[in-house]
Amino acid sequence: MTGEAQPPRRPRGWTPRRFRALLRSRGPTSLRFRRRIAVLTGAVAIGIVAVLFAQASDATGLMFGNYARRWHWLPLLTTPLGFMALVWLTRRFAPLARGSGIPQVMAARADPDGATRTLISVKTVSAKVLLTIGAILCGASVGREGPTVQIAAAVMGVTHRALRVPLNAAVIVAGGAAGVAAAFNTPLAGVLFAIEELAAAYEQKVTLLVLSLIVVAGITAQALMGDYIYFGAIGAHMSLATAVLIVPVAGVMGGAFGGLFSRIMLGFASGAHRITQVSKMRPIVFAGLCGLVVAGLGIATSGLTWGTGYSAARAMIVGVDAPLWFGPAKALATRATAVAGLPGGIFAPSLAVGAGVGNLLHALFPGDPAGAVVILGMTAYFAGVVRAPLTAVIILSETTASRGLLLPMFAVAFIADWASRAVCREKLYHGLAQTFR
Secondary structure: OOOOOOOOOOOOOHHHHHHHHHHHHHHHOHHHHHHHHHHHHHHHHHHHHHHHHHHHHHHHHHHHHHHHOOOOHHHHHHHHHHHHHHHHHHHHHHHHOOEEOHHEEEEEEEOOHHHHHOOHHHHHHHHHHHHHHHHHHHOOOOOHHHHHHHHHHHHHHHHHHHHHOOOHHHHHHHHHHHHHHHHOOOHHHHHHHHHHHHHOOOOOOOHHHHHHHHHHHHHHHHHOOOOOOOOOOOOHHHHHHHHHHHHHOOOHHHHHHHHHHHHHHHHHHHOOOHHHHHHHHHHHHHHHHHHHHHHHHHHHHHOOOOOOHHHHHHHHHOOOOOOHHHHHHHHHHHHHHHHOEEEOOOOOHHHHHHHHHHHHHHHOOOOHHHHHHHHHHHHHHHHHOOHHHHHHHHHHHHHHOOHHHHHHHHHHHHHHHHHHHHHHOOOHHHHHHHHHH
């Protein structure tokens, strides 16, 4: 080869400069590495916190159950007073802790870093934990799943702030969904909840690392509590011929009932109902009146409407006869609790109301398997309330191990979503999130 001499080639391989550049981009001090540690640490912490919160809530519920059985009439005094005290404490010290917790997480997406000082701050979620346990101790019809979503998002804020990593909306969404996965021991339902409800759009960019957060949180909770199924391994199934008759009725009935609940809740939140004038002018007195309603229902139903309603729902799933009025009574207790302004979720109470809807359906179709009919009612009502049909199906499938019922559940969920939309155009959590923005 002739011509000008070629310049000497630089040696390939690891040079000090390249090694330093690699450390800056991917080493222990890099932003990418710290983000991974923040997400994975947060996922494990969410699983642990969710389990501890669940155990505290369950123990508190048992305490109230024993108290209500021993002093049958005393809740007529203590429940209204407890409601009044909890609403006063919430309004005075932690107004952002009121309600479910899911609307707060949805609102936090608009300003993730700012939300760590307000909507998902340590102060707010600490108050949320204490006040929700206090609500359970009063016999309120609340669940722990919604609060767990807000707590989980706050945990992600803490880990990101500790490692000096910017917090983005996708991580808040995934953190909240990880709370659902850990609370119900349903990792797949957590993923769908992130996409369908919290993200509010299927085009939401959720990376593999963020999806791993949800799975790791669920696995952590499962490792601590054991390989359990929320309602037990029911394994319900239904023939296609039977499903063709029941699914349309269950979908319309459960969806419309769920849509009515959402419409009432949004009406109170927006001030559309006249009664909300009383609730805004005299919130403490209004909370006491709501507590009196809850106490009256609890005593009149021999305790069936107290708390989450988990025991009653599971009894109906396994085929235990239940009074037909349970569903409407539990729905009324849940509405009275929710509009009072107490911290606490509606996931578990909604599942219990849905079981009551399924119990009514079984009265219409007495020859069909009770467990399958009740699960379809639960799916329909839950989908009608949260307007997240895929999440409703997967949660009920994973919490009852009834995968043989998947096709009727999908059908009933989408019919329920349509029926709910006809009653209430706006989605419940999206409407409630507007009150936190």
